[in-house]
Amino acid sequence: MRKIIFCFLIMFNSHIHASECVILLHGLARSSDSMKEMESSLSSEGYSVVNHDYASRKNSIQVLAAEEIPAALSKCKPDEKINFITHSLGGIVLRQYLSTNSIENLGRTVMLGPPNKGSQVTDKLKNVPGYKLINGPAGMQLGTDVESVPFSLGRAEFEVGIIAGTRSINLILSTMLPNPDDGKVSVENTKLEGMADHITIPVSHPFIMKDARVINQAIFFLKNGKFHKSTEQSS
Numbered sequence: 001m002r003k004i005i006f007c008f009l010i011m012f013n014s015h016i017h018a019s020e021c022v023i024l025l026h027g028l029a030r031s032s033d034s035m036k037e038m039e040s041s042l043s044s045e046g047y048s049v050v051n052h053d054y055a056s057r058k059n060s061i062q063v064l065a066a067e068e069i070p071a072a073l074s075k076c077k078p079d080e081k082i083n084f085i086t087h088s089l090g091g092i093v094l095r096q097y098l099s100t101n102s103i104e105n106l107g108r109t110v111m112l113g114p115p116n117k118g119s120q121v122t123d124k125l126k127n128v129p130g131y132k133l134i135n136g137p138a139g140m141q142l143g144t145d146v147e148s149v150p151f152s153l154g155r156a157e158f159e160v161g162i163i164a165g166t167r168s169i170n171l172i173l174s175t176m177l178p179n180p181d182d183g184k185v186s187v188e189n190t191k192l193e194g195m196a197d198h199i200t201i202p203v204s205h206p207f208i209m210k211d212a213r214v215i216n217q218a219i220f221f222l223k224n225g226k227f228h229k230s231t232e233q234s235s
Helices: 002-015 032-044 061-073 089-098 120-125 131-139 205-210 212-224
Strands: 020-025 048-052 081-087 106-112 159-165 197-201
Touching: 020 032, 020 061, 020 089, 032 048, 032 081, 032 205, 032 212, 048 061, 061 089, 061 131, 081 089, 081 212, 089 106, 089 131, 106 212, 159 205, 159 212, 197 212, 205 212
Parallel strands: 020 048, 020 081, 081 106, 106 159, 159 197
Antiparallel strands: none
């Protein structure tokens, strides 16, 4: 009898989020492969997952938003609630899209290491030869000056939780940032007016989307609209 009940619960759990689509948007100079662990965990929770791959270094943030968000949305079913989990630039691309568009059935969003107030790394390096070649037009728009796209987008008018990293594997870049930081973005600059919740986890920018603690927190937010906080993680 217990075995029958257990099997029923497993079957029920696998379909509990069947009416919800989660769109994954990777960061600058990355690919959908970087979000594979997140994709697998979400799928095991019963979500429909769209791990959207896009050429992040090809166009400006405005063009990426206009082209890539609709392309990703088209992969979800018409009646599904739409959630997002973004890494770094992916969160800014989404914010850009939502600044001029609405998404029917928009659910919750989790941003991982987003430069919501830009990054001082861009300020200091954007005029260095080769920086634009490596990071593309979008990378040039992520500073903290008047040309910063993140600063032009305003407060969040959607339900969003933000996870910031506090570890760095690039100590040179960290010298350009206010501490604490993840090697690319300071914790303070990940914050966004209107956000529903914010949490810090000791992980670096390039690996935040692969970290099991981050993945678990992202899923928890999608389900509950808040993070599961310990004293160490509160921010």
